[in-house]
Amino acid sequence: MMPPPEAVSAAVRREALCAAVVRALTGDAALHYRGGRLCRQRRPLPLHAPHLHGNAYIDDFASLRGASDGAAARLTHSDPALHRLLSPEDRLERLLFELFEQVRCEALAAPGMQGLARNLRYRFESWSRAYCRSGLIDGHLGILVYTVLQVVWSRVTGWPVLAESEGLIEATRAGIAPHIGSALAGLRRDRFDQRAYGEIGRDLARRIAAMLEDARAGSRLEDEADADARDPDDPLTSFSLWVDFDDSDDLLPGGDARAEGRAPFEAARAYRAYTTQFDREVRAGRLVRAALLREYREQLDERIAARGINVARVARAMQAALAVPVRNGWSFGEEDGRIDGRRLAQIVSSPGERRVFVQERVRPRGDCVLGLLIDCSASMKAHVDTVAMLVDTLTRASEQAGLTTEVLGFTTGAWNGGRARNEWLAQGRPPRPGRLNELCHMVFKSADDSWRRARSDIAALFKADLFREGVDGEAIEWACTRLAAHQAARRILVVISDGSPMDAATVQANDARYLDAHLSEVLGRHESLRDVDVIGLGVARDLSVSFRHCLALDPAAPLDTKRLISLAQWIGARR
């Protein structure tokens, strides 16, 4: 189910706020959220405690805050190398151990951070409620883990256990109390010492796992007759509150080189185009009849006029965000500064005249090239109105602000692989053919054109049959190469898209993640090269899975000056 557009932009904004707080709390500028997971550079961090996995779409804001604060606490107070060293092997023991460590970090929240402490507590409690609701707690394993966690949490942090479930855990608690009592006291005492705490925690985890093993052995005996007996381990694998260690086992903190998600990385390395024979780069204006193009342009002009957009204000915002002051010429007739030699005669003849000085003039200059890359896949057809207006106004405003702009688009020349796929079929379908389609890269406005000259080409966006499929990775590569050719202090590429790459033929012939992996690889490369800032503007879509910096645009809300200004500021923000 697709979330509604306004929910997407709200969620993206909330996630961005939480990420900003995590960065401030940890002092690590490389942290950000990507697809709901906290990442450093492009690597997800190994935060396995289930209550740290917030979901910006489902959880309320307080809960999301708690999840990100918990992650920040963990990053601040826990030494990942030591943690890895102490981690037990067994799956259940390891999970408990992770939880204990997380609880320890949360208990250490700095003094003078009441809100942080409350967020942590709120998050833990709402997670506990969700856990109870999920029915997990009915299982033997479920209730045992839950009880241990509640008791440890309450003991280490000093907050009372969740009142609603106090009755639920009472019996289990009484049962295990004699076995874990001393360990609990130790945990509380050693919470400032990760090693001592970790050793007690590991011991406690082992004891709980052993208890469970006993219980399981007992229940096996009883249920032996019943062939369909549910595996008591079941909840661990089926319930989404529990994390899957396996998918991220090697993403250990402090991350080493191999930590890059392995499978996608290999796929990306193998990325190739089956044939580039049919790829083309065209001026978008050439694809549409001149008369029709004029008509489209009038249509676009009318819409922009109807919105009453103040381009000059957007241009000023652009200028403020992107231009740098440079010394440029002189300003004459000033009241102070250096004496203007040409006015000496005037000083002699009328000594009362004071405006005889010159000053160096400082003017803003836009030393920046801005590229707008439009995803022209079929689904974007629905949003073309907003996108065309946005692109047109931003281009005009940037030009007024003295920036160089390029407007580019990408689509494919045909559906379902076109001639490239035919050729592949004719060759007898060799395995792993790579990208199978005719790319079509469109130039709506190149850097050398003025807006006035390119204005009709931009209207070509209204031509519906240009919209087919999209291979984002190669398109971004192409756009970056174009931008990198310009000498400028900053190069920014805004990718306007409504989703991940889509090309049916390629996906069928390779694997489903083939294009996504390449997109991630391309973005990751430019992120580390820092030659072009690639940022994603999602149209009713959260692009945070692939883009480090992204924003979601709600196409239904009217595009007015205010929104354009905030977009301009977002584009120009220092990164």
Add this chain to the structure above:
Amino acid sequence: MTTEFMQRAPDKTMSARECFGIDSSLTVPAFSERDDHVPDIDPAYRFNAEVTLAILAGFMCNRRVMVQGLHGTGKSTHIEQVAARLNWPCVRVNLDGHISRLDLVGKDAIVLRDERQITEFQEGIVPWALQRPVALIFDEYDAGRPDVMFVIQRILERDGSFTLLDQNRVIRPHRYFRLFATTNTIGLGNVNGLYHGTQLLNHAQMDRWNVVATLNYLPRDEEVDIVLARVPEMADEAGRALVQSMVGMAALTRKGFAAGDLSTLMSPRTVIDWAENCQIFRDPALAFRLTFLNKCEEAERAIVAEYYQRCFDVELAGEPAADAVSGADDRGARQ
């Protein structure tokens, strides 16, 4: 200023441990008598051990000391307070882009003598100070124009004498003349966009400073103590907790600045202002808005409000709380 002042010399020694509360066995020369040029002692001032040592080295061993740090960390005050406790006369010069060579070296001026106008050379601040037992502090050293700052090139050497070209006179520095400077940047100009108007310094000159001390933000507890010392009204249990949150808030803005999320940050001076404003407005949130939030860019206020929530568990009114609580409406999405 009489010759008597020019003849003065330190006539006692003080223990750094007793005087500044730092762990060091240094004994420092000091004057026993106060003078008009000695700054007032601020009893609440807290000394940073490392920077104090650097400044004391400057006074004791005639080293040229530069103190670098972000704004509001109390660089100039730090030098002044050390001088105040040593009773060392102290002259502070604020540099800016318009200070010219004539201001520093001196110029011919028209004076009245015996009811007649005559032109006479008047010494600038550098030759004046050079001949006296004075600590000369160049404040905002990086705001001075680098071409002008070359006039001090020679006196940066310990025994470097100073030639007055206009008078064909060579001035030997007084034995107890001292030179200090404070700067926001380390001479590389306005790198982070924070210090507009600073200049790229000439590194041949930077090289001549014998000691460069960095005064950055203090550990949390020290900063809490400083704020409490400044605003004694808050020195009770509740006040201390409040100040701790305030200092935590300031720390978040600093890290946020370092991470590039904010374009401004809270200096210790801002925290003190905020604490003082709390006394006026009786409401930390309002005082915060008036002290810091309104200095922030519009787009960054949401982030600052988030920080505030972390520290005070209070939503700053007018910030994205409205959208923040609407989260429940989005339930069920992305499943």
